[in-house]
Amino acid sequence: MKRCPKNNLALKCFLLLTILVIVSCGTTKKVAYFQDISLEKQSELANTARFTDPVIQSDDILSISIFTIDPTTGMVVNQAASQAISVSTGSVTGLGATPPTSGFLVDKNGQIDLSVIGKITVTGLTTFQARDLIKEKAAIVYTNPNVQVRFANFKVTILGEVAHPASYVIPNEKVSVLDALGMAGDLTIYGKRENVTLIRDNLGKKEFARLNLNSKEIFNSPYFYLKQNDVLYIEPNKGKAASLNSARTQTFALIGTALTVLIALITRL
Structure with missing residues (x-):
């Protein structure tokens, strides 16, 4: 006995809807820091980034x-x-x-x-x-x-996908990227850990650098230690855009479910 074409149509619609819902709810990858660190090579993780004392500038x-x-x-x-x-x-x-x-x-x-x-x-x-x-x-x-x-005003600014974006006055001169992110409450689940932007004012010129928190190489970066008035910007990942559209996605899912049920009911008539 052959299946009814209408039943096949309803099944295909249901499967398509299920796939769309699963894709829209996909989890964000690359959340953990320092993913390339091996337990067998902990002795190789010595911090080789050089700290240099900040110098006094006008308006300090x-x-x-x-x-x-x-x-x-x-x-x-x-x-x-x-x-x-x-x-x-x-x-x-x-x-x-x-x-x-x-x-x-x-x-x-x-x-x-x-x-x-x-x-x-x-x-x-x-x-x-x-x-x-x-x-x-x-x-x-x-x-x-x-x-x-x-x-008295050694300040760094953390913007973007962190728990508490703000400018922070720090009581000492030796502060790392990790220290600053810790003060800001760490990255949110939507923060792009492999592409953190650092903006530095170097004698009146803007200097830009990219930092990858997923790699242990950040400990070797000349930008690991922050300078006065540095700005860290954490870019949102694709999951952020998905979360902003979650309400719309849920609405479409409900409409799709209703249409699937309606088609299934019609095919049974």
Whole structure:
């Protein structure tokens, strides 16, 4: 006995609909980091990326503290620092605003102006070199000064497919790509791990780099350690577009199911 052509049509429609639903619900691949790491070769995973101390540039804000044998003498500079400049920045958690940042602004001439000590050129120096220079100048005014210098606005920005995209002010100068992503709450399931974009301002010129979080080679990248004002952008993968169209896909699936049932009912009449 031959099958009814109408029954075959209903079966084909049902199979086609099933395939479309399965494809639309496909899982995202390449989610895990460092997929090429072998348990037998852990000794080869030494971090060879070189860290270089960031240098001070114009518009940076420096936190400078001067301590002397007589603590009241250093208070002149330290109190001035709290009034020098206030800048509001994003919080470390990315969920709110931090208190204003206090410090000495490096002007367009690359100088900071310290009370009593005067103007000092610091651009192109690391914070360690700036510390030694300020200590040398402060020794003329103070007895055995102890100087501390650090960035008050060492900031990186993480955008795109992370849990908490924001600008983050970091309390130390040595921060890696993984550190930054950790502060942002890690990539979402839709983040493109094999193609993370890093944007760096290098002496007024924009520098771009691509990082692959799926490969252990990121530990050898010269961009593994971030610099002041670096921007990380995590591109969405194809699953993101699919999720945005999920409502439409579900609607089409329901319509298709209804049509399949209707065709099946008609063929039985």
